[in-house]
Amino acid sequence: MIQRREFLGVLAGGATLAVAGCAGDDSTGPAAVTDETLTLTTTTSTYDTGLLDEVNAAFTDEFGAAVEAVAQGTGAALETARNGDSDVVMVHARSLEDEFLREGYGVNRRDLMFNDFVVVGPPSDPAGINGMDSVTEAFRRIAETESPFISRGDNSGTHTKELTIWEEAGIEPGGEWYSETGTGMGEALNQANLSGAYTLSDRGTFISRSDANLDIHVQGPIKGGPELLANPYGIIAVNPAVHENVNYDLAMAYIGFLTSPQGQRIIENYTVDGNQLFFPRALSEEPDFQQYVPEGWRSDR
């Protein structure tokens, strides 16, 4: 989001801010690369676990450019990018990402990293789902016993995954036991903790919240659980042909850095209380070509 600022800086100088009616410290005038700022919209899980601070600090060390991260949740992050208000998105809901790509707003998607989702709930486990291998079966039991369940209800990556699981379980959740909070993962965990409810959480946010009196009842694939609970993160540049104001060069530098051996090492080495939260996924001797295009896309169409 810098090019436009430069342009205005040359043409109008301080008039930009004067028109807006307030003084500010944003630099006008042509900026060197190191003065540039990258706007990243992302999910609460990458921010609240502290991972972003780690990788962004390293990126700034390497490139001199600052990263402004807005933690919104996958749905909102993609919507902000659709409006051309961010340069790059880091999200975790493949179906929403594919929609974003198909509509032409995003280009050069890369697989970045993964962790998994876990079903957490009160240690007393009223639905008796502890240790189940099937998450759909666990969800069915929660619904049958009408045990309290907190849903994010915010069109986030976690919420999207939760709805997929209900669908696969053949259940349309509703009733007094099912509450939609419309909040971030941390807030949903707070509420589950306080009301003795089950919820679906990404492992990273759950681990970084060691204070919560909740247990993992159904494990994700990292600990041998069902593949349905996989939680892959992707990173996508906003298409500069759709929004000419986005800082595409810097977005690609950021994607390049995060998917480089160096960036992937930072992700791999990031721990909270000795637990690794995210697992690098960008580098492989046999790259998965599916990562670049929407799922099901074929060149011969």
Next chain:
Amino acid sequence: MEVRSLTMVETALGLGMIDGWLLAEGGTHLLGEALVASALPFEWTYIRSIIAVSLYVSLTAVLLSTLISLPIAMLIGFSEFPGKGGIVAAINTGMGFPSVVVGLIVLFAVSNQGPLGQFDLIFTKQAMIISQVILAAPVITGVSLAAVTSVEQGVRDAAYAAGGTKLDVALITIKEARYGILTGVLAGLGRAISEVGSVLIVGGNIARADGTSVTRTLTTAIQLEARQGRFRTALALGAVLLALVLLINGLVLRLGGGRT
């Protein structure tokens, strides 16, 4: 960031840093701040930049709101015209306008796709100031208007009788109403600095990886800490916010003088 904000704020409160910071700005170094600065320099930068952003955004917004509101309050207060009651009702309604709605409206305006999109204001302090001006202006206008209209007609008549021009009468009225006007400005500041809905939406609650706040205010930081389950830190930041507002209130009332 987890560790830094927790220990920081709690240490800060324990050492009475709030006073330390404010006095330190005037050149005096208190023991509290010196201790915090030497023990936890990184965290200290973090909290200070959040406070600085909060103050910069809200004070600027209140200043602009006052410049807009006072003339309007005077104009309406000193004139009689059909539909005046409707306008006053509209202003009073504006006092209760939900901040999250204001945030959404400003978001649409400053977004790249919006009418102000070309100025690239989204996720900046400027956008936050715009939304806080919209929130604070009706409060300042409404309370000032009430203060101006409550100056007794007898005072104005006396000023006229003493041979005063219209301007003299206006100045006398402002002087008489100054306490009420100050209350209005302080109420506007309270509305601006304590709201979280609009600044979160248009500002994005951004802090750099090195811990400097870009658009993170005390209120959005509190929201973030609460989301991460660090309720004690959130409450501590709330105490900092409360202390700031108290201090500003004290300063303004002292400078403005009490009732004479």
